[in-house]
Amino acid sequence: MISEKLKKAREFEDQYGPFIKDKNRPDFHLTPTIGWMNDPNGFSVYKGEVHLFYQYHPYSTKWGPMHWGHVKTRDFLHWERLPVALAPDTEYDRNGCFSGSAVELPDGHQLIVYTGVRQVREENGELHEHQTQCVAVGDGVDYEKYEMNPVITAGDLPVGGSAFDFRDPKIWREDGKYYIVVGNRPADGSGSILLYESEDCLSWKYKGVLAACHNQYGRMWECPDFFELDGKHVLLTSPQEMTAIGLEFHAGNGTVCLIGEYDREKCHLLRENVQAIDYGLDFYAPQTLLTPDGRRVMIGWMQNWETSNCQPNYVRCFGQMTLPRELSVRDGRLCQTPVRELEACRSYQILYRNVHLGGLTTLQNVRGRVIDMTVTVRPAVRGGTYSWFKINVAGDGEHMTTVRYKPECSTVRIDRTRCGFPHDIVNVRDFVVSARQGEIKLRLVLDKYSMELFVNDGEQAATTVIYTDVSADAISFDALGGAVMDVEKYDLIL
Ligand code: FRU
16 A cells, blocks of 8 residues: 555656756766655665665755655666655654665565654653664565564663664574664764664564774764675774764764674674775765675765755756675775676777876876776886876866875875865865875776776775766876876776
């Protein structure tokens, strides 16, 4: 049975979605059918296809009562739109169906677990959001909310856990049982990730605190994901109210990856390394899935809460997802590269070798806004060095977005100050990369309104949205001091 609210949302997107012209959307990064999109949800394989849901407010380009938008894909690049999956249409989720995840059940159904939000005026007059975990079961298009929802409530929290910050369950199946990790705010006011176990996804048992923030990496930890990768266990989470730690974690809404050993007995992650997930300006709330061929693939919201109300007013739909990325753990660090499916879209190869840079340089046929380009730069003289190297993309006389590498301090800077943003917001981010005697490999994937940078075969990723008109497609290179580069550039054609 489809509720009035869900019917209305489906009709709304059918009516107005087609007005958004394809030319105003990126070619292969997902945007909402209409309106607003934030976190990826329910990123999972169901009946051999990859399903992705997202936090969705179809009625405006601003965040509002959360629905779940829905798409599916076979190659992570072409997305088939499906009708809105969930609307905030029950007592326990009347103020929003917040983030969650999905799993295929042995009986062939798909189960969604999400956070139901209900605002309550407390006795003292304060308005609080009560957050509980709920489930819905469906066939890949229509979902029925469980009649006994919510399935995890304040009563299932450890002592001191907040019922108002308790959200974003991520589900997986292991050894015939189901597990979820959920973000929570413990008594110290910061964040923690709780673990629950179930035989049937309906009745859940609290198992313990998988990891706690102790006010070290931001405060409330949102959108957790937990999985095994390359012999380690990896916990991804997105902390709110982060204060910067050197150049590793920036202030505001950040992302954190904890890598270590999982003590199953104690239900606890013994952390060995903590790092940012993405070092750019626009990346939050990522979620992963395991492909049938064994790849751990991550997708993130290619935005940041800090700047999400800064879109130009001509934008008809707001929010993009990143390119899905294959994850690995190398030398105790999380690495990420674009899904290999992207390589099938590479056309018109342009190659340059040993280009000596002595000032601003352009190369014939190296331009474009939907491209995959790898640039390797090194000192012109073996054992020598140079002061800096720059790549400028999305350029015209007025605009450009820049990637700069400084060998002396091993830092990379992405700078979109001149990308045409109509707001005075954070536009620059620096991060430390591994030192390799002045040699660095920079892979840039551009898709009209974004730039995703992968450093040294995925040791680090840095993502930024740009609003530059697509006619600004010039690319130039620059260096101070003796540098030499190789360039391999492809147009991406879908
Ligand atoms: C993260 C988040 C989640 C929440 C959702 C609401 O971006 O705040 O914690 O479920 O967005 O849209």
